Amino acid sequence: MAREPRPPVIAVMGHIDHGKSSLLDYIRKANIVAGEAGGITQHVAAYIALHNGRSVTFLDTPGHEAFKALRARGAAAADIAILIVAADEGVMPQTLDALAAIQEAHIPYLVAITKIDKNNADVEHAKNSLLEHGIFLEGMGGDVSYALTSSKTGEGISELLDLVLLVADLADITADPAARATGFVLESTQDPKRGASATLIVKDGALALDGFVVAGDAYAPVRFIEDFRGKRIERAVPSDPIRISGFNKLPAAGSLFIVVKNKKEAESLAKKNIEAFSVSSERSAIVEGMAELPLVVKADVAGSVDAIIHELGKIASERAAIRIVSSGVGCVCETDVKTARASDGIIIAFNVSTDAIANELAQRDNITILPFSIIYELSAKVRELLEACAPATTSEKELGRAMVLKAFSSSARKHVLGARYISGILTVGNRVKILRKDIEIARGSITNLQQARADVKEIKTEGDFGTEIEMREYAIYGDILVAFTVSES
Numbered sequence: 001m002a003r004e005p006r007p008p009v010i011a012v013m014g015h016i017d018h019g020k021s022s023l024l025d026y027i028r029k030a031n032i033v034a035g036e037a038g039g040i041t042q043h044v045a046a047y048i049a050l051h052n053g054r055s056v057t058f059l060d061t062p063g064h065e066a067f068k069a070l071r072a073r074g075a076a077a078a079d080i081a082i083l084i085v086a087a088d089e090g091v092m093p094q095t096l097d098a099l100a101a102i103q104e105a106h107i108p109y110l111v112a113i114t115k116i117d118k119n120n121a122d123v124e125h126a127k128n129s130l131l132e133h134g135i136f137l138e139g140m141g142g143d144v145s146y147a148l149t150s151s152k153t154g155e156g157i158s159e160l161l162d163l164v165l166l167v168a169d170l171a172d173i174t175a176d177p178a179a180r181a182t183g184f185v186l187e188s189t190q191d192p193k194r195g196a197s198a199t200l201i202v203k204d205g206a207l208a209l210d211g212f213v214v215a216g217d218a219y220a221p222v223r224f225i226e227d228f229r230g231k232r233i234e235r236a237v238p239s240d241p242i243r244i245s246g247f248n249k250l251p252a253a254g255s256l257f258i259v260v261k262n263k264k265e266a267e268s269l270a271k272k273n274i275e276a277f278s279v280s281s282e283r284s285a286i287v288e289g290m291a292e293l294p295l296v297v298k299a300d301v302a303g304s305v306d307a308i309i310h311e312l313g314k315i316a317s318e319r320a321a322i323r324i325v326s327s328g329v330g331c332v333c334e335t336d337v338k339t340a341r342a343s344d345g346i347i348i349a350f351n352v353s354t355d356a357i358a359n360e361l362a363q364r365d366n367i368t369i370l371p372f373s374i375i376y377e378l379s380a381k382v383r384e385l386l387e388a389c390a391p392a393t394t395s396e397k398e399l400g401r402a403m404v405l406k407a408f409s410s411s412a413r414k415h416v417l418g419a420r421y422i423s424g425i426l427t428v429g430n431r432v433k434i435l436r437k438d439i440e441i442a443r444g445s446i447t448n449l450q451q452a453r454a455d456v457k458e459i460k461t462e463g464d465f466g467t468e469i470e471m472r473e474y475a476i477y478g479d480i481l482v483a484f485t486v487s488e489s
Contacts, residue, residue, distance in 0.1 A: 006175040006238035007048075007055040008168035009201060011075050011107075013098035014084030015091075019114035022151035023084065024049075024060050027161070046186060046199060046241030047228050051161040056168075057201070057239045059186070075101040076254070077184040077201050079173050080164065081109035083135075087121035087148075090129030099135070108171055110163050111137065111146035117153055175238035179205035180259040185215045185251050186241070189301040190330035194245035196220070200257060207236040211259045212266035213244050215251035216273045219266035220244055222259070250329055253302045291320040293386050294345030296336050297327040298352050304375075305329060308350060311379050320390035322382065332369055337361045346370060346385065350378060396484045400424030404434075404479040405464065414447065415469050419481060425460040426467075430483035434475055444471025446483065 012020045027049045045060045059078055075081055081102045085095060102109050113126050127137060136142020145163045149156035183203040191197045198215065212219050226243040227233050236242045248270075251257070260266050295312070299305045305327050312322050325343045326336070332347055332354040338361070340347050347362070347369040354362070354369055362369050372378040406418040426432075428449055434442040448468035449456050459465050469475070 003174040003176050006173055006177075007057055008079045008164065008171070008173050009057045009059065009077060009203070009239050010164060011059045011078035011081045011102075012084060013075065013081055013102065015086070015089070015094040015098070018084045018086040018089070018092070018095070019149075019151055020084050021060055023112065023114060023149065023157070024058055026151045026154060026157055027058070046201060048241065049161075051158075051165065054165060055239065056161070056164060057241055059201075075105040075107065077186060077203075078105070078107055079171060080167050081105075081107055082160070082164070083109050083111050085111060085113050085126050085130060086115045087113050087123050087126045088115055088118050090122075090126045091133050091135075096133060099133075108167050109144070110160075110167060111135065111144055112156075112160050113146060113148050114151065116148045116155065117150040123148060175204045177206050177237055180211070181205040181207035181213075181236065182256065182258045185253055185255045185257055187301050187303050188247075188250045188253050188329070190250065190328075191245060192331070196247035196250045197243060197245040198247060198251050198253075200242050200244060202236050202238055202240045202242065204238060205259070206238070207240075207242065207259060209234055211261050212263060213247075213257050213259055214266050214269045214273070215247075215257035216255040217270045218247045218249045218251035219263075219270050220247040220251075221263070250302050253306065291389050291391050292323045293320060293382070293389050294323050294325045294340075294343040295382070296325050296340045296343075296345055296347045298332050298336060298347065298349050299327075299329060300351035302329055304350055307375060308348070308378065311375060312382060315379065315383050315386060317386050317390050320386050322386060331355050332358050332362075334358050334361055337365065337367050337369075340367045341365050348372065348378060348382070350375070394486050396486055398424065399430060399483040399485060400426035400459070401483070402426060402459070402465075402467075402481045404475045404477060404481060406477060407475055408466075410474055413470055413472065415471060415475060417467050417469060417475055417481075418464060419467055420464050421459055421462050422480075424483070425458050426481070426483045427458040431485065432469060432471075432481055432483050434471070434473065435480040435482060436476075436478075441479075442471050442473030442475075444469050 012024060014020055024047065028047055047058050049056050049058060083098060085091060113123060115121055116123060127140060130137060131140055135144055137144050137146050147156045147160035147163055149160055181202050182205055184201045186199040186201055188198040207222065207225060209222055212221050222244065223246060225233050225236050228241045260269060297305060297308055299308060309324060315322060325345050326339050331352045332349050334357045336347055337358045349369055349371045351373055370381060401422040401424055402419040403422060404417050404419050408416040408418060426446060428446055430446045432444055432446055433440050446467055447470050449459055450466040451459060
């Protein structure tokens with residue numbers, strides 16, 4: 001069958017808090033922002049909207065730096081991207097990360113300058129910041145289309161959607177609705193009732209209630225299909241975001257999927273696809289002698305686990321390192337607590353609960369379970385824990401120095417020496433080390449000092465003096481006495 005035009009799949013991308021979710025909220029007329037922890041989107045979501053009677057599929061991708069991989073995943077699944085730039089801030093670090101993901105995916109994009117209703121909005125500054133980073137807008141020496149928008153008033157949003165459809169028409173986006181479905185795994189999660197489930201974007205063909213979906217080494221029978229609202233449908237067509245449940249294991253978020261006729265074909269193909277997604281195999285390198293912070297990571301979806309592992313990998317210390325003992329999707333269970341207990345670790349629970357048995361076991365065995373819903377709060381806490389478990393470093397500060405002239409008497413532990421002052425201050429009670437040809441041969445402490453045959457508390461002037469040192473080794477002429485103090489940090 002001939003290929004036909006299909007609705008465009010649009011990735012909405014940009015810096016955190018620049019208004020991506022608010023823009024989609026206005027388009028969909030549904031309050032998605034209020035349901036997001038901390039007001040940020042923390043996994044890729046997909047929605048269908050209508051404009052001028054035409055369907056458009058939108059992907060809402062996270063803006064926080066930790067979700068860089070998810071943004072790239074969203075861009076790879078899309079046909080067109082909208083790069084969001086807030087009028088009150090202009091281009092920011094994650095704006096550039098989003099642009100890099102768009103360019104790597106080789107898809108066309110346009111710019112939405114948001115928040116133009118704010119009192120401190122400066123559209124010209126936003127435009128210039130785009131220009132400074134090589135994004136050449138129409139009318140400013142380039143051909144990148146843009147729209148000025150406000151998610152509060154709705155200003156400019158219709159014009160933005162007109163541009164989206166225009167870019168889609170120019171891109172000639174087509175599909176063969178008669179072919180078997182192929183597409184992209186946006187996200188995967190462990191559903192407590194339905195098991196391993198995945199959000200898919202159909203990029204070509206159609207998916208009906210037969211056959212098996214295969215993504216990497218995971219597969220599932222197509223027993224039912226849910227649309228983006230959770231409503232069951234009998235058939236998914238190109239550009240539809242859908243949910244399939246019943247996978248034999250979590251499919252890799254970001255992988256391609258295809259549909260085969262039966263389980264035998266599915267098992268055979270899955271066996272060949274050895275590119276399995278396995279976050280739990282990731283480990284932070286532990287240098288011998290360093291302290292380590294063992295962590296068990298559980299999250300709501302595979303993409304969140306991916307982002308958490310990525311974020312934790314950036315937390316560094318010279319004296320301690322993070323070790324991911326295990327990681328996975330779903331609520332904290334008894335196995336997780338037992339794993340944490342065996343490794344003397346801490347459980348990180350991101351957007352997931354703890355079941356009753358696990359909670360009781362954790363309380364009994366004094367295992368810490370830390371719940372989080374915002375990734376930068378998780379990162380800050382783990383950084384704090386890592387610093388707390390790092391061993392203290394010690395440093396020595398030289399206080400004074402003298403040269404041994406003669407050993408007068410010695411016992412097993414105490415040695416009476418004649419010495420000549422060199423520098424600093426030597427005080428009774430100071431720790432001292434003995435250097436022989438610049439090599440340390442012993443350590444001890446000063447128990448007595450005499451100058452002009454009188455006991456003194458310290459030596460700080462040039463001349464000869466006597467001292468009693470408590471140490472095991474013997475000192476000889478020419479050895480250097482170094483008084484020092486030790487501090488920890």
